[in-house]
Amino acid sequence: MPVSTRSARFSAKRDAILDAACALFLEQGYAAASMDAVAARAGVSKATIYAHFTDKDDLFGAVIRMRCERNRTFAPVSPALDARATLTLIGRRLLDLLLQPDTLAMYRLVTAEAPRQPELARAFYESGPVTGKAEIARMLIELGHRGLLAVEDPWRMADLFTGMLRADLFMRTLLGLPQPESSSIEQTVAAAVETMLRAFAPTRTTAQSLAG
């Protein structure tokens, strides 16, 4: 049982295998990425892979969990910014992250395998969408406390905001289609931010009571 030994968990070859498998899974999908290809890319023999992982599914699970743990959190937003600036900044960061090739490949991979690997789908959901929305919700609460936004249900609002960000531009990029200039990152963010500002503008009493 190599997985339970200490050296196996921190082996250089094990890391090489994980990195190679990750790259191949993201590039080609689960089925198309063969164990031979992983071995070749990692610079090890196929038998070595099976010394560290019980089978292909096990290797796949380890790869996904590894990626989910690298849970990049957004940098804090300056408390001096107003609602529009804050939403724009956070929206730009999120959409920028969502459109990165690796993020999209991970999304394709996990959604495609979700029916066969429910636990991995859950891990992905918790580490990705949930974590991101939690940070946005926290920021919305902050804006609410400052009287800059009417925040009743921050989770619902975060959901609406991320939904608008993950609209046409995301879909086009996910499908690998050419992107018209009309659906740039900046325009998508601006439209989502403007809609949020209009729909959740603070009531006058709230703004005054907190400003006074």
Next chain:
Amino acid sequence: MPVSTRSARFSAKRDAILDAACALFLEQGYAAASMDAVAARAGVSKATIYAHFTDKDDLFGAVIRMRCERNRTFAPVSPALDARATLTLIGRRLLDLLLQPDTLAMYRLVTAEAPRQPELARAFYESGPVTGKAEIARMLIELGHRGLLAVEDPWRMADLFTGMLRADLFMRTLLGLPQPESSSIEQTVAAAVETMLRAFAPTRTTAQSLAG
């Protein structure tokens, strides 16, 4: 070249193959659906499949294109409804469609294979998201003409609306996760509609000028 003959295009066995392949691709994904399984399910021999399609990719393409052509269009919305009722009705229809198992399976399949099959990804995009958004945009224009909504850029608005509809509930269902009651279809639609109504409420002058 059986594909070019008239009988081949309207063959009963060909249809059986397409139906079987469609079901298996949607259930298991491209790689996991074997030609043997397709043949067994269609009740034909494998050789018959290769008499109608050049290879597996060709069969896959025919399946995707067939599904894209079945382009169900929304039933017309009664012109007597106000903005909230219209948005709620159309939002419910769209979300209901998006959450159907076949729709989700198609989404998983096409997004997963998009990097290897750009043309199919485009066909899917045009027949699905674009067509749906076009209908919503048309409905928004209608509401705008009646002075019930401030419609400047109907395509952008349709994008924002569908984005809010395709948020957390869609993601959870796509990943096969258990769904809390808090993210039901009705609540998701209501939140998206309310946000639209607040953000795009008609200006008083517009409403009055068209109402008077």
Next chain:
DNA sequence: GTCTATACAACGATAGAC
């Protein structure tokens, strides 16, 4: 066009030496 039978390659996984 449709079948049965089969060729041929690729894949996941293992045996055994070191």
Next chain:
DNA sequence: GTCTATCGTTGTATAGAC
């Protein structure tokens, strides 16, 4: 743990009879 070599299976695709 790591290698080389290989096993057994499965998969795509085809040959040849009807």
